[in-house]
Structure formats: structure tokens, C-alpha cells
Amino acid sequence: DVLSPRKIIGMISQALGQDIQLVELNEAEARIKLKAEGYPQEVIEFFMWIYGNTPEIGYTVVSTVEEITGHPARTCAQWVQENIRQFRD
Numbered sequence: 001d002v003l004s005p006r007k008i009i010g011m012i013s014q015a016l017g018q019d020i021q022l023v024e025l026n027e028a029e030a031r032i033k034l035k036a037e038g039y040p041q042e043v044i045e046f047f048m049w050i051y052g053n054t055p056e057i058g059y060t061v062v063s064t065v066e067e068i069t070g071h072p073a074r075t076c077a078q079w080v081q082e083n084i085r086q087f088r089d
Contacts, residue, residue, distance in 0.1 A: 002059050003076055011080045012087055027052070 006022050013020040025033060027048060034044045065073035074082075 001076055002061055008076060008080075011077055012084075015080050015084050016087055 009020055009022045031044055031048070034047060035041075039047075065071075080087075
């Protein structure tokens with residue numbers, strides 16, 4: 001599935017039975033936060049580029065997982081259920 005961060009957070013929130021708020025940052029806020037976290041400027045620029053200009057392939061479902069593993073990819077909902085303990089800790 002091609003899912004937005006908001007949809008993924010919604011799945012985790014539902015699985016936990018808790019309301020989780022996603023706080024989206026604008027570019028200026030993100031730059032300040034990343035700098036405060038110690039990222040070098042060139043990494044911050046890369047993040048801005050990659051998240052601001054995701055190529056079409058980033059929104060395209062492909063068969064790579066099945067081709068490599070020989071098994072169909074799990075859905076995000078399956079992954080959340082399999083890993084829900086990690087979100088509780």
C-alpha cells in the first residue's frame with residue numbers, strides 16, 4: 001500500500017486504542033528542529049529535497065519485496081499488529 005504518514009499514525013493509534021496526534025512541521029520549523037538535533041546542513045538540505053520532492057516511484061506500489069523474498073509483502077496494518085508491543089514500550 002502507498003500510505004501517508006497520517007494514515008500510518010492512524011493505524012497505530014487505532015491498534016493502541018489511543019489518540020495519537022501527528023504534528024506536521026512546515027519547512028522552516030523542520031529545519032530548526034533538525035539543526036537542534038545536530039544534523040549537519042548538508043543532511044538537512046537532503047531531507048528537505050527528498051521529503052519535498054518525492055519522485056513518482058515513491059508513490060508507486062512495486063513487487064520488489066516478493067521478488068526478493070519469494071513472499072508477498074505484508075500490509076501496513078499487519079506490520080502494526082506484529083509490532084504493536086514496540087509502540088507500547
